[in-house]
Amino acid sequence: MADRFMSMRNLKFTLHEVIGASPEGSGHTRKSMDMVLDAAFDFAKKALHPLYEEMDRHPPELIDGTVSVHKEMRSILTTLGKDGWISAIFPEEWGGDNMPPSLLHAVCFIFASANYSASVYSGLTMGAANLILTFGSDELKRTFVPTMLEGKWQGTMALTEPEAGTSLGDLTTAAAPQEDGTYRITGEKIFISAGDHDAVDNVVHLLLARIEGAPAGVKGISLFVVPKLRPNDGALRPNDVTVTQIFHKMGYRGAPITALSFGEKGDCTGYLVGEANRGLSYMFHMMNDARLEVGMGATAIATAAYHAALDYTRNRRQGRRLTDGSGAPPIPIIEHQDVKRMLLFQRAVSEGALSLILQCSRYEALSHTAPDEEKADYHLLLELLTPVAKTFPAEMGILSTSASIQCFGGYGYCEDFPVEQHFRDMRIHAIHEGTTGIQGMDLLGRKVVMKNGKALLLLSREIDKTIKRVQDYPALQAMAQALSEAKETLSTTTMTLGGVAKEKGPEAFLANATLYLELFGHVTIAWQWLLQMGVVSEKLAGQNVRKADLAFYNGKLDVGRYYFGYELPKIGALSIALAQPALTLEIEAACFTD
Amino acid sequence: MEILVCVKRVPDSAENEIEMNAEGNDIERDDLVFSVNEWDNYAVEEAIQIVDNVGGTVTVVTVGDDESDEVLRREMAMGAAKGILLTDDAFEGSDCKGVATILKGCVDKGNYDLIFTGAQADEGAGAVGGMLAAMMDYPYASLVNKIEAGDGKLTIGREIEGGNQEMNEIDLPCVLSIQTGINEPRYVGIRGIRQVSGVEIPELGAADLGLDAAAVGEAGAKVKKVDYFVPESGDGAEMLEGSNDQIIEKLIEILKANGGLQ
Numbered sequence: 001m002a003d004r005f006m007s008m009r010n011l012k013f014t015l016h017e018v019i020g021a022s023p024e025g026s027g028h029t030r031k032s033m034d035m036v037l038d039a040a041f042d043f044a045k046k047a048l049h050p051l052y053e054e055m056d057r058h059p060p061e062l063i064d065g066t067v068s069v070h071k072e073m074r075s076i077l078t079t080l081g082k083d084g085w086i087s088a089i090f091p092e093e094w095g096g097d098n099m100p101p102s103l104l105h106a107v108c109f110i111f112a113s114a115n116y117s118a119s120v121y122s123g124l125t126m127g128a129a130n131l132i133l134t135f136g137s138d139e140l141k142r143t144f145v146p147t148m149l150e151g152k153w154q155g156t157m158a159l160t161e162p163e164a165g166t167s168l169g170d171l172t173t174a175a176a177p178q179e180d181g182t183y184r185i186t187g188e189k190i191f192i193s194a195g196d197h198d199a200v201d202n203v204v205h206l207l208l209a210r211i212e213g214a215p216a217g218v219k220g221i222s223l224f225v226v227p228k229l230r231p232n233d234g235a236l237r238p239n240d241v242t243v244t245q246i247f248h249k250m251g252y253r254g255a256p257i258t259a260l261s262f263g264e265k266g267d268c269t270g271y272l273v274g275e276a277n278r279g280l281s282y283m284f285h286m287m288n289d290a291r292l293e294v295g296m297g298a299t300a301i302a303t304a305a306y307h308a309a310l311d312y313t314r315n316r317r318q319g320r321r322l323t324d325g326s327g328a329p330p331i332p333i334i335e336h337q338d339v340k341r342m343l344l345f346q347r348a349v350s351e352g353a354l355s356l357i358l359q360c361s362r363y364e365a366l367s368h369t370a371p372d373e374e375k376a377d378y379h380l381l382l383e384l385l386t387p388v389a390k391t392f393p394a395e396m397g398i399l400s401t402s403a404s405i406q407c408f409g410g411y412g413y414c415e416d417f418p419v420e421q422h423f424r425d426m427r428i429h430a431i432h433e434g435t436t437g438i439q440g441m442d443l444l445g446r447k448v449v450m451k452n453g454k455a456l457l458l459l460s461r462e463i464d465k466t467i468k469r470v471q472d473y474p475a476l477q478a479m480a481q482a483l484s485e486a487k488e489t490l491s492t493t494t495m496t497l498g499g500v501a502k503e504k505g506p507e508a509f510l511a512n513a514t515l516y517l518e519l520f521g522h523v524t525i526a527w528q529w530l531l532q533m534g535v536v537s538e539k540l541a542g543q544n545v546r547k548a549d550l551a552f553y554n555g556k557l558d559v560g561r562y563y564f565g566y567e568l569p570k571i572g573a574l575s576i577a578l579a580q581p582a583l584t585l586e587i588e589a590a591c592f593t594d
Numbered sequence: 595m596e597i598l599v600c601v602k603r604v605p606d607s608a609e610n611e612i613e614m615n616a617e618g619n620d621i622e623r624d625d626l627v628f629s630v631n632e633w634d635n636y637a638v639e640e641a642i643q644i645v646d647n648v649g650g651t652v653t654v655v656t657v658g659d660d661e662s663d664e665v666l667r668r669e670m671a672m673g674a675a676k677g678i679l680l681t682d683d684a685f686e687g688s689d690c691k692g693v694a695t696i697l698k699g700c701v702d703k704g705n706y707d708l709i710f711t712g713a714q715a716d717e718g719a720g721a722v723g724g725m726l727a728a729m730m731d732y733p734y735a736s737l738v739n740k741i742e743a744g745d746g747k748l749t750i751g752r753e754i755e756g757g758n759q760e761m762n763e764i765d766l767p768c769v770l771s772i773q774t775g776i777n778e779p780r781y782v783g784i785r786g787i788r789q790v791s792g793v794e795i796p797e798l799g800a801a802d803l804g805l806d807a808a809a810v811g812e813a814g815a816k817v818k819k820v821d822y823f824v825p826e827s828g829d830g831a832e833m834l835e836g837s838n839d840q841i842i843e844k845l846i847e848i849l850k851a852n853g854g855l856q
Contacts, residue, residue, distance in 0.1 A: 008627070032791035035667060038629070039782035047781070083783020097784045416837045548625030 004311065005049060005304040006113040008041055009552060010351060015106050018528075018535050019358045033103055040085075040107045044114035047076055052115040055254025056421050062246045066198055067256045073121065073199035080122045081151025089126065090133065095149060101289075101361035105296050109354065112300035116425050117254025119300075121154065121194050123293060127286055128155025128206045132225060135274035135282050143231055144204050154200040157290075158189045158207040158226070158260065159283065165191075166438055168280060169217040173209040173262065175224060175270055185209055185226055185270040186263035188244070191432075195258030196228065196243045202236060203228040207262070207270065208279050215277065223279035224270035226262060240268035251424025288382060291390040291433050292360055298393035298429035299353040305404035305422035306346035312417070313339050313407050333407070342403040344562040348529070349400040351556075352563060353393035355528035360389045377458055384447045384455035385524065387439035392521035394429035395436055401426045440513030443520060445506070448494060456494065463487050463527045470534040473541075475557075479564045483530050486523045486568055489575050493519060496579055511582030519574040526568045533560040595650035595743065597641040598706040599674065600697055600726075601634035603658050603665040604716035620822050630665040633712025635672075637772035639779040640741060641710055642673040648743050651675045653704070657685055657696050663795050670793065671786030672779070682799035687812030694725035695810050699803025701730060708748075709769045713737050720771065727769035735764055736771045 015037075016030060028036075051072055060069045080086050089104050090096030099107075111119035129148045132140050147153045164171040173187025187209060189195075196203055205226045214220030229236035245259040262268045274282055313334040320328045321335070333339050360382055367379040401423040405412035412419045430436045448456055467484055470476040497516065501509035536553040539545065545553070605612070605621070606629040615622045641652040653676040654669040656662050666677035680696050688696065701709060711723035713736065720736070727734030740751030740761075752760050753773050764770075800807045808814055832848075834841045849855040 027788075027791075029791065031664070032787060035664070035671065035782075035787045035791065036784060038668070039671070039784075039787060043781045079781060079783075083781060084785035084788070085783065088784050095785075097788055099784070411837065414837060546625050547622065 003049070004307045005044075006041075006110060006300070006307065007303075008037065011037065011106055011109065011354070013552070013556075014351070014355050014358055014532070015102060017539070018355055018532050019102060019362050027098060028100065028103065036099075036103060037106060037110065040110045043079070043083075043085075044110045047072075047079065048111060048115040048118045051118060051254070053418065053421065055115065055117050056251075056425075059248070059253040060197065060246055060256035062243060065243060067196045067243060067246055067258060069197040069199050069256060070118075070254060073118065073197070076118060077121060077151035077154075077199055079151070081149060086122045086126055086129075086151055087149040089130070090149070094133065094145060101364045102358050105292065105357055105361045108293060108296050109300045109303075112297045113304045115254070116297055116301055117252055119297070120252075120255050121197075121199070122151065124157065124194050125149075125151070125153070125155035127157065127290060127293075128204060130289075131206050131223070131282060131286060132273065134285065135223070136225070140225055140271055140273065144225060144227070147202070148204060152200055153202040153204050153227075154194050154197065156192050156195050156203060156205045157283075158192050158195070158205040160191045161188060162190055166435065168208065168221065171208060171210065171221065173207065175209040175211045175222060175272075177211065178269075181272075183209075183211070183224060183270040183272060184263065184266065185224065185268040186266070188259065188261050190245075190259045191247070192258045192260055193432075194255055195260050196241075197256055201229075203241075205241070205260070206273070208283065209270065211276055218280050220277055221279040222276045223273040223282045225273055226268065226270040230269050240265050250427055251421065252428050253424075287433075288360075288364070288386045291386050291439075292357055292364075294429050294433045295353065295390040295393045296357050298397040298426060299350055299357060301422050301426045301429075302346065302350040302353070302393060302397040302400040302404075305401040305419050305426075306343070306350055308418050308422070309346060309404040309407035310334075310343060312411075313343065339407055341562075341566075342407055344559055345403050345566070346400045347559045348525075348563045348567060349393070349396045351532075351559065352525040352528050353389070353396070355532060356385065356392065356524055357389045359528065360385050377454075380451065380455040381458050381462065383450070384443070384459055387434075387443040387447065387517065388521050388524050390433065391430070391436050391439045391517055392525060394426075395518070396521070397426045397429060398423075436517070437514055440515075440517040441510050444497065444513040444516050445510050449498075453494075456491075459524075460487060460491070463523075466527055466531045466534060470530060470537065473534070473537040476530065476533055476537060479526075479530055479533070479560070482564050482568060483523075483526050486526055486571055489571055490520060490523050493575050493578050500581075508582060508585055511584050512578055515574055515578055519571045519578065522568055522571050522574075526563060529560040529563045532556055536560075595644055595648050595708060596704065596706045597645060597650060597652050597708045597710065598701060598704060599634065599637045599641050599652060599654050599669070599710045600712075600722070601638065601654050601656050601665055601669055602631045602712070602715045603628045603656065603662045604631045614822065614824070618821070618823065619819055628661070628665075630668055631712050631715040633714060633772060633774055634665075634669070635779040636774050636776050637710040637712050638669045638672055638674055639777045640772055641708075642780075643777060644708075644741065644743050650707075653678060653706075655680060655697065655700050657681070657688070657693050666795055667787075667790050667793070668782055670790040671782045673786070677793075677795045679795050679797045680799075680803070681797050682807070684800045684805075684807035684811045684813075687815055688810050689815040689817040690719050690721040691725055691816060692810040692814050694722050694729055695814070696800075696803065696805065697722070697726050698729045699800075699805050700798065701726070703798075703803065707766045709767070711769070711771045713771045713773045723769050723771035730767075730769065733764050733768040734770070735762060735768070737773045738770045739773045739776045741770070741776070 055070045060067050087094055087096040088099040125148050129145050132145055148155050161171050175183040175185055177183055207224045207226045208221050209224055210220050211222050227239055228241045230239040240263050242261045242264055243258050244261045247257045314332055316333050317330040318333050363378045363382040367375050370378055404419040405423055408417055411417050467480045470480050536556045540553055605626040613622045645652050652674040654666050654674045655678040656666055657680045663679050670677050680700055685696055714720035724734055735750055737753045738750050739753045742749040747763050747765050750762050750764055754760050834844050
């Protein structure tokens with residue numbers, strides 16, 4: 001059981017029994033979904049996981065203008081392309097499987113828990129291909145998408161610039177129209193994941209730039225396909241895209257992050273995607289998916305770290321019970337109360353987050369497949385929960401992987417065990433695809449207030465459904481009541497902040513948005529735990545529960561009890577802080593003198 | 595070349611914590627996660643590669659219950675063209691001879707040039723392939739790790755004690771038990787799964803195979819498992835603790851002290 005990086009039992013439980021991911025219309029049955037999960041696990045175990053440490057210890061290098069990555073990445077990408085993993089979400093005409101979102105996220109979870117760095121290359125290509133297929137011309141689709149989906153060309157998202165990160169409206173990369181309908185691109189981009197590497201034959205950047213004469217700010221941004229090598233008369237020719245730097249990162253080292261220069265020689269061609277000046281809205285169309293993927297990556301890393309900690313604490317013998325005599329043999333450290341508490345915390349975070357993200361993907365599916373009158377509601381729920389599903393695992397995952405290290409004691413801080421790498425790999429998730437600060441403002445400033453607060457009302461109804469569902473189980477009543485009160489706390493806090501917005505304006509309203517997001521996260525994860533406990537209680541009330549299921553289900557009840565006992569109460573402190581005027585409004589930057 | 599590959603659904607040792615059953619004569623099987631026997635993957639891969647080179651069809655067959663179709667579908671998703679599930683209450687409790695008898699019934703109904711089994715499966719007997727060959731009066735080679743298809747015969751390599759290798763010619767039709775390492779089995783992908791997920795897999799029982807139910811299953815078993823246990827750990831084991839470097843250093847010290855290293 002050593003070297004375990006995830007639990008297939010828990011993934012299938014969450015996907016099938018808790019979320020009840022409906023494969024309706026996708027051509028999938030539960031059995032075929034399980035075949036997909038098993039196949040993904042087999043690939044993750046045999047192809048991705050063995051490289052987990054090696055890719056970290058031998059990170060990409062910039063050699064003669066090209067980024068050199070681990071030599072196995074080419075074969076991994078080719079297999080992912082050939083076997084249909086990269087095209088999985090697309091329609092059959094593109095070699096796809098119409099894979100439902102919940103199954104896609106479950107597959108991403110498996111790959112990322114085995115080796116986060118190795119898993120991101122194909123995910124980026126999938127996202128870039130999705131943009132071209134959704135908004136691009138037929139010619140762009142034909143020229144770029146098939147080879148990308150084969151895993152032979154890498155896709156990227158080239159948004160960030162040295163002076164335009166979070167504030168994309170400030171970007172300066174320019175696009176000059178040419179007579180043939182293409183554009184001449186000039187500018188610099190930084191932090192471009194998989195922006196160049198030698199495991200593929202070409203790199204296709206989905207790049208944001210401003211067409212000459214376009215309006216300033218976000219309204220003048222357009223989206224372009226800018227390949228590293230441009231197809232020309234059946235050949236690939238250099239397109240004046242230069243790697244100026246690769247970044248040496250804290251973690252997630254197996255995937256290169258590059259700085260790129262476009263058009264240094266005045267010969268970089270870009271192809272407009274969709275309409276001019278609509279680039280940012282196209283990008284935001286993909287943002288929910290991208291953010292859920294980041295949340296899933298964080299969840300996967302926390303899961304892998306938990307399994308490493310679990311294995312170690314079961315086998316490491318050290319110390320005795322306080323009631324044992326000094327002659328008693330040492331006990332496995334999992335028997336120590338504080339170690340047990342840390343393991344419960346890790347499970348509560350990772351399994352709660354997994355459930356929330358799969359719940360979001362269910363809403364995503366329903367926003368397309370539900371009866372017309374319900375579609376908009378599911379979309380609102382997805383919109384509301386996306387910043388939470390991104391941030392809770394990203395922020396709590398830092399604490400969770402830290403607890404994994406703590407379980408190992410001094411060894412956890414050393415490279416001999418994988419948890420220090422999990423901790424390093426985790427840290428990026430609170431930063432990329434919108435920092436936690438941005439997610440907090442997105443939640444409170446946009447999502448909560450949109451449609452006059454309808455999304456929050458819909459969430460409240462979803463939570464009430466869960467509370468009602470568990471009403472027949474006495475053991476869950478105290479927790480159902482706690483969730484009901486937590487929901488009330490969230491509602492009261494939201495009203496209070498709404499008042500602040502009216503009285504003092506947006507700066508005061510959003511000053512503590514990150515704390516609000518934290519509170520919101522605890523309430524929604526508690527909801528997911530009560531839901532899981534309800535499902536478990538229904539199963540246990542049934543006939544012929546298998547012995548292994550009994551242990552699994554009882555474990556679920558224990559972790560759920562932990563969440564309600566130890567984590568949810570933290571919203572009390574948060575709600576008190578949020579009820580006060582934000583101190584940061586009073587404190588001047590000048591106070592930071594020493 | 596028509597190739598039949600015999601596969602088995604077995605407990606996945608990487609995904610299970612094995613426990614004894616209440617009777618103490620077997621492992622607890624109800625709660626296990628199952629997958630295809632690892633050796634069988636190599637056999638299926640080899641069959642697919644032969645057919646890719648010389649033409650023909652790969653068929654996979656298993657003896658099992660209604661859940662065993664999952665391993666057939668998996669191997670079909672790898673590239674086997676057909677699957678056959680041999681299932682009947684009468685088959686339960688079969689010993690190796692019983693399983694070989696059931697498989698012979700399937701072989702008799704087809705027209706196979708070549709039959710593969712894995713070198714062994716979860717129970718470790720490695721006997722079914724040899725018994726099947728004997729029942730069919732086919733030539734048999736075990737632990738095969740290399741195959742070159744020729745005209746009416748194969749050239750095969752076998753792994754021999756001490757890491758040695760021997761090469762043989764064997765006439766077709768024949769039965770070969772395939773060793774791991776003969777190839778690198780391909781992964782199952784989405785495309786393969788899509789092709790097989792809705793395919794009907796024929797199920798054949800004792801009557802379909804022309805078998806006497808008393809000759810197979812528990813009734814026909816001549817070998818019966820009477821006990822099953824985890825041997826008690828002996829004394830003298832020492833668990834080395836510390837970082838990898840510390841463990842290596844201690845290990846070298848111990849080996850030197852005991853004459854294992856000069």
